[in-house]
Amino acid sequence: MMNNVLLVAKREIRQILAMKSFWLTLLILPVALALGPIFTSTLDDDEPSRVVMVDRSGGDVAAAIKARFMADDDRATLRRLSRYVQRYDLEEADPQAVWTQHDRWYTDADIATFRASGGVDSALEKIAAVKPDGVPEFEDDNPRYTFMPATSQLQGLQGEEFGQAAQALFDSDADDAPEMVVLIGENYPENPEIGLFSANQPNPVFVSGLQETLTGDLRTRLLASRGITGAEAAAIQSAVPAIAVSTPPPGGGAREALLVRSIVPLALAYILMMSLMLTGSWMLQGSVEERSNKLLESLLACIRPEELMYGKLLGGLAVGLLMILVWGGCAGIAAYATQGVISDLIRPALEPVSSPGIILAILYFFIAGYILISAMFVAIGAMVDSMSEAQGYLMPVILGLLLPITFLIQAILAGKDSMLIDLLTWIPLWTPFAVLARLGLGIETWVMIAAGALLAVAILVEMIFIGRLFRASLLTTGQKPTLKRVLERFRAQPQ
Amino acid sequence: MSVLQVSNLVKRFDNVLAVDDLSFSVSQGEIFGFLGGNGAGKTTTLRMVLDIIRPTSGSITVLGGAPDRRQANAIGFLPEERGLYSGMSAIDTIIYFGRLKGMSPGDARRRGMALLERFDLAGRAKSDIGDMSKGMAQKVQLATALVNDPQLLMLDEPFSGLDPVNQGLLEAEILSASQRGAAVIFSTHVMQHAERLCDRLLLLRKGRKRFEGTLEEARGQLPASLVAVSSSDLSDIAGVHSASAIGEASDGWQEYRVQLAPGIAPESILEHCSTSGIALRRWDERRASLHDIFVHMVGEEGSNNDE
Structure with missing residues (x-):
């Protein structure tokens, strides 16, 4: 019997491997994963927004605005540098530096200190001296805004003509065409109206920064007019609370850690689902071909229906495992090639799936899930005469299977103990997905063993009923598989 | 075996x-x-x-x-x-x-x-x-x-x-x-x-x-038939189910289409003619084809039914 099962499985594997769709699907995931970051970095618009400032009030206001946005950029750089140092334990580079102090929201004074000590370049030199091998380089983001000088033509225009000229600049094809123009009138601050011309909807962060800077400036002037000296007014304006920040180190926060730990388990559940859908549809195609090409009778003269069914399941399982092996290999190569960030991320991500017991459990639930669900595809293939007829039965099965898995993944990402997760763990159809996905959250051993045992019983029962359905359906061409007929075939004994 | x-x-x-x-x-x-x-x-x-x-x-x-x-x-x-x-x-x-x-x-x-x-x-x-x-x-x-x-x-x-x-x-x-x-x-x-x-x-x-x-x-399951030319009436011979004349007699010789009774072999009728002095000029036995046998035994049974 086993020999025939292996022969059928081998033929199934060869048939699927001969399909172009198999190779396309096999390669599409690694290619997508490889191209994804490239596309993302291409699509990410990290170019600074170009801003033209026209300050007819003397130039101090424009300078204050520029200083404000530069300070914001430096604060962001300081924060990123601090997280980098914290993640890779690099505090020894300069224990007194502001960027090794991770417990605060950086104030203007911190930024001034950072600049005074040489800024990011000086910090990176110190870090380089202590940075171990394998720690990736620090990558800073571009500043958010770049300020360009106004053309002389724009400087001389007033009213509507100024607006039209600004619009013309926005519409020009030049690479350095500005995206915003800010006009500060000659009567500022008596007339505090500021003109903001923008190529698109203005960025709220920019508007908010602009407003805060100008508000501070106006209030300082107002305080001075009430007899308070400029220095005192400035001190009042710059009075800010020192916000102490307590945050877990990168990857160490409860939710962040949970997400990292759940990456591999969720990927396993997702890959199981993906490869099942793909190999299931190929197996279905093979079954439909056997029926529509009328070669079942020739086969059944040589082998038992059960051997045919088991061979198909084994063939599908082998193809599915092959796909996963290739995808896993690609992921391994990517991790090895990139080392640094990815390997640093993968280490904690692999932690929940690295013990021998868990690896065995993964293999068991993976294979059991494959058999459980592939058998349904094979049964559908045995009942229908064409792929279009098969689609009609396949859609409800796929939807019924996938929707709860989608909710399951969302519940796991939310990191909450959910009744849905518990429920799906105990329903054999979703047990493999639920158990695999829960490995990151943590699943009790007894739950895993009991759910696995229940799954094994469900597969045995399924094999009995689907075996009957398969056997009874094989030679019945031209009969619509109505619910009544399907139920009859579930009960059918060998005729 | x-x-x-x-x-x-x-x-x-x-x-x-x-x-x-x-x-x-x-x-x-x-x-x-x-x-x-x-x-x-x-x-x-x-x-x-x-x-x-x-x-x-x-x-x-x-x-x-x-x-x-x-x-x-x-x-x-x-x-x-x-x-x-x-x-x-x-x-x-x-x-x-x-x-x-x-x-x-x-x-x-x-x-x-x-x-x-x-x-x-x-x-x-x-x-x-x-x-x-x-x-x-x-x-x-x-x-x-x-x-x-x-x-x-x-x-x-x-x-x-x-x-x-x-x-x-x-x-x-x-x-x-x-x-x-x-x-x-x-x-x-x-x-x-x-x-x-x-x-x-x-x-x-x-x-x-x-x-x-x-x-x-x-x-053997089908009655045999034959065509014979004789100067005597063949319908009276025992074992002959019917003998119908074909066309007009010529110089006393008549052509007959002879249908034998079930189970009667043509050879036995020929033997009877020889021993009884019945003159024969022609004796053509017509063997039943499998098609005739099939139609006779299976008939017009449900030809459109599935097996």
Whole structure:
């Protein structure tokens, strides 16, 4: 019997491997994963927004605005540098530096200190001296805004003509065409109206920064007019609370850690689902071909229906495992090639799936899930005469299977103990997905063993009923598989 | 030696009696014709012999045992509805079926190539079935049935869809299998093939056996007829059912169409004429064809029913 099962499985594997769709699907995931970051970095618009400032009030206001946005950029750089140092334990580079102090929201004074000590370049030199091998380089983001000088033509225009000229600049094809123009009138601050011309909807962060800077400036002037000296007014304006920040180190926060730990388990559940859908549809195609090409009778003269069914399941399982092996290999190569960030991320991500017991459990639930669900595809293939007829039965099965898995993944990402997760763990159809996905959250051993045992019983029962359905359906061409007929075939004994 | 023995076989599908108390046997080297109209139960019987379906009652002995897939190694089967994997090459298809019948890959390949050579398809051994004509694909399927040199070869409507050249090739394969000692059973609607090939025949009607025996024995089931020219009236002879004159008599000689009573051999009437001094100028016996026998025994039975 086993020999025939292996022969059928081998033929199934060869048939699927001969399909172009198999190779396309096999390669599409690694290619997508490889191209994804490239596309993302291409699509990410990290170019600074170009801003033209026209300050007819003397130039101090424009300078204050520029200083404000530069300070914001430096604060962001300081924060990123601090997280980098914290993640890779690099505090020894300069224990007194502001960027090794991770417990605060950086104030203007911190930024001034950072600049005074040489800024990011000086910090990176110190870090380089202590940075171990394998720690990736620090990558800073571009500043958010770049300020360009106004053309002389724009400087001389007033009213509507100024607006039209600004619009013309926005519409020009030049690479350095500005995206915003800010006009500060000659009567500022008596007339505090500021003109903001923008190529698109203005960025709220920019508007908010602009407003805060100008508000501070106006209030300082107002305080001075009430007899308070400029220095005192400035001190009042710059009075800010020192916000102490307590945050877990990168990857160490409860939710962040949970997400990292759940990456591999969720990927396993997702890959199981993906490869099942793909190999299931190929197996279905093979079954439909056997029926529509009328070669079942020739086969059944040589082998038992059960051997045919088991061979198909084994063939599908082998193809599915092959796909996963290739995808896993690609992921391994990517991790090895990139080392640094990815390997640093993968280490904690692999932690929940690295013990021998868990690896065995993964293999068991993976294979059991494959058999459980592939058998349904094979049964559908045995009942229908064409792929279009098969689609009609396949859609409800796929939807019924996938929707709860989608909710399951969302519940796991939310990191909450959910009744849905518990429920799906105990329903054999979703047990493999639920158990695999829960490995990151943590699943009790007894739950895993009991759910696995229940799954094994469900597969045995399924094999009995689907075996009957398969056997009874094989030679019945031209009969619509109505619910009544399907139920009859579930009960059918060998005729 | 009996290769296949069927005894009191009954198969019922719900309320339909497909095979009704059928018994027959087929010996080594014998070519056995399985004749009957559509829905007579031929395919159902063959499926029971192959253990694809199980009988309601009765027994089947194939190659000395009950039907079982383990006997597939010694059985060749060509179903009525034919088809192969379109993406598989001719030789791989034959090897696959050979392997399913327990052959080693090497033996299956050698035998498969020999068969393709014989069927003038050696040059297309590596062609996909989907790229072949229907006739070529049918020959490949015949090769899948013959690859294991079966002791029992069962062919269900093997001539349907074949052109005259390939029908001749198939006839030669059937005779060759029989000559090497295989029992061959084939069902057919084409009586000429059965007449030419079969050692014995079985006629089925609505699942029930109407006749089993040789062609001569089958002919004996129909009243004989003949055309004779005589100077005497032939209708008075004992054993003659009717003798009707054809045309006008000429110089006292009359042509008769003579229908004999059932079971009466023409030779006995000829002998009677000779001994009784009845002058005869012409004596043409007309032998019943298998077609006549089939129509007589099976008649106009449900020709559109499924089996």
